Amino acid sequence: MDNTALQSADVGLIxxxxxxxxSWETRQGGASVTAERCKRLHRYFQFYTAAVSTYLEAxxxxxxxxxxxxxxLFRAISTLRSNPAFTKKEYCQAQFPPTSELDFSNAAALVVRVFVMIESGVLHSSSNRLEKGSFRIHWKDDVAFNQYLQHLFPQENHAVLSHADNELFLTMKSSLRANKLKKxxxxxxxxxxxxxxxxxxDRQANVIDIYHHIAFIKEQLRTTQEGGDFRTPTLSIEAGSLPRQLLLEVLDSIQGVLFPLSDPKCKQILQSLITSCSFDPDIVNFEYGSIRRPGEENISYIYLADRLSDLYSEICNPQPRGWLERRIERKSGARYMMLATLIGVSFAIFLGMVSLAVSSYQTWIAYQAWQHPVVIAPV
Known part of the structure; x- marks a missing residue:
């Protein structure tokens, strides 16, 4: 048993x-494989230590x-893995000693945060150290954990993005590359x-959120690679994973849609995000055989289709951002004519004012010449 206090943390915990x-087993694949996997999880471990610190502060x-x-904490995660149908109240009563109800919520939030990287705590009890302004639905006492996850990630059928064989599928994906979004x-x-x-x-800030912990996703894909049906939270949670299809969509949306690794411009943007925004460095490492099953070459979207479609709609019909753009909407023929007319009238007024100024100056010169005639002395 590891009696290391939560206040102490080093990479040996990975x-x-x-x-x-x-369910890592070091004897499978050898110590070197485990060491390499630990190295890749360095960014996740930083998140882990920050999450624990948040709990200690709360x-x-x-x-x-x-x-x-x-x-x-590890035992609490194991209990949740084994009992995904537990409600939050049942889980806390089964797992934690009879301490304060407030700490029940804090402890459960830490378990979920570390296990599946979801902020499940109520908003007022969560620190801003991890994330500011995030969308959040907390795990309620009477809701089973698997139902909570199912509610967080509803499935949608999109006419194009949910069908990888659709002829417009590649066109939409190509339009959503990071360099085009920035341009x-x-x-x-x-x-x-x-x-x-x-x-x-976030339209107000003009920012797109990217979940970047790719090494964490790959570990879940590895644990669900061998057989089994991991399409529902109930089955996937027992394996230590979110639904496999969701993970594949997140991975493909990064490495295949927004930041295709074969596109030098997109890869350069991704590299800059690793440096400037502390993205997981493993985000630029493409893996196939170790994490995917046969038939998972082309990923259709049922979880993230609406969000990709929203970005595509914004590309095709950008919303006005500035004061003038909000009054003269872009991509509108009638509004373009109004803008052209407004510019023409403004230019005509400007020319009129210039002409008036020139005429006034000429009149003043003529008046001065009349008032002060030049007298030529006789020779």
């Missing part, structure tokens, strides 16, 4: 985190904490630690 989340009294050691919409990209915020478009 294999134990892997065992708790994905529960400053050690005597009232439900979780004291990292091993307590036509002047957007920027923001890292998010909450997978449910992936591809959310």
């Amino acid at each position: 294999p134990k985190i892997g065992q708790a989340l994905w 529960s400053p009294n050690p005597a009232a904490r439900s979780l004291l050691f990292h091993e307590d 036509h919409l002047r957007v920027s990209f923001r890292a998010t630690h909450d997978i449910r915020n992936h591809l959310c478009f």
